[in-house]
Amino acid sequence: LLTRYEDVQRLLRDPRLGSQTLEGLDERLPGLEPRQRSALSRFYGTWLSLSDGPAHEGLRRSIAPLLAPARVAPWTPALADRAAALAPAADPARIEATFARPYAAAVVGAVLGLTAPETADALLATAGLVRVLAAPRVSTEHAAAAVAALATAGDLARLAAGRAPGPGPVPLLHGSDLPEDVLVAVFVQLLAGGYDPLARCITACAQALVADAPDRADGLRGFERARVDDLIRLHGPFELVPRIVTEPVQLGDRTLEPGQRVLLAIGSANRDESRFPDPAAVRTDRPTHLAFGSGRHRCPAAGLASAAVAAALAVLPRP
Ligand code: HEM
Secondary structure, three states: OEEHHHHHHHHHHHEEOOOOOOOHHHOOOOOOOOOHHHHHHHHHOOOHHOOOHHHHHHHHHHHHHOOOHHHHHHHHHHHHHHHHHHHHOOOHHHHHHHHHHHHHHHHHHHHHHOOOOHHHHHHHHHHHHHHHHHOOOHHHHHHHEEEHHHHHHHHHHHHHOOOOOOOOOOOOOOOOEEEEEEEHHHHHHHHHHHHHHHHHHHHEEEEEEHHOOOOOOOOOOOHHHHHHHHHHHOOOOOOOOEEEEEEOOOOOOOOOEEEEEEEEEHHHHHOOOOOOOOOOOOOOOOOOOOOOHHHHHHHOOOHHHHHHHHHHHHOOOOO
């Protein structure tokens, strides 16, 4: 478990540490026909967060244009509209259920070009697919549900990519020329990577703001982006990033050996006082942090996520 900023940042960028692997997934998918099993293996095999090396670089290259600043920037007013539409229902005492989750769903659905019912179906399918990865042992029932979820996700991904855009900003997957299986994997990962982290981050930032300044005259309004970024440093949704050592790595007087599992504590690194003096204070003059990771797996949607958090915090009501 590595906790210092310097170590965590260095190892996030070190190619000798790989991401979680998919070894043994086939044996963990009971009761499926070979065709179903290989469809699922192919699907998980194109996941960014589960791949490394040239395959990962290729995937990153194909999604980079979808999340380029020029594609994301036009969404900023649309995010503000969605936040404003949901703000009246926000109860500061139950911010996650009454605002953060509905808003995060609205954001990922909108940027993918889905209607609200389609977003709900897509998030359910995503949850079914993620469950298989997270579980140490998968039941026959869950494996079969993942097969059905993959079919639903495929239909919705093709629908989202092929649908003529409406009057607002162009949805991220619109007109994409990604190969079909990569398209489905990217679609599911944007939902998986987007919805839950965004909801948790907004909840934590909003709760911290309420706790720190319950009677500020401007409530939670008027936060400039640098302050939002520093809130994300403190309240990012990921505490630990897991890695597996693939080649020996010298770290001080210790050697990390191949096969060893390492947890990179980005939450702790973001509070390392040698980089962030008075780490608990929210300031606008901080150096870069690790809430979005660093190196080749760094969150490809960091710009979109920051804009979405900023839009949410700008409209939340005072407690
Ligand atoms: C405040 C919200 C968010 C935070 C703090 C966050 C943070 C992160 C972090 C730390 C990683 C790197 C994990 C690693 O190194 O293994 C990551 C990866 C990723 N994130 Fe985000 N994320 C957020 C929102 C989003 C959103 C909105 C999307 C998509 C719409 C997204 C999509 C992804 C994807 C696809 C990856 C995998 C990248 C790869 O492995 O190459 N994230 N995110």
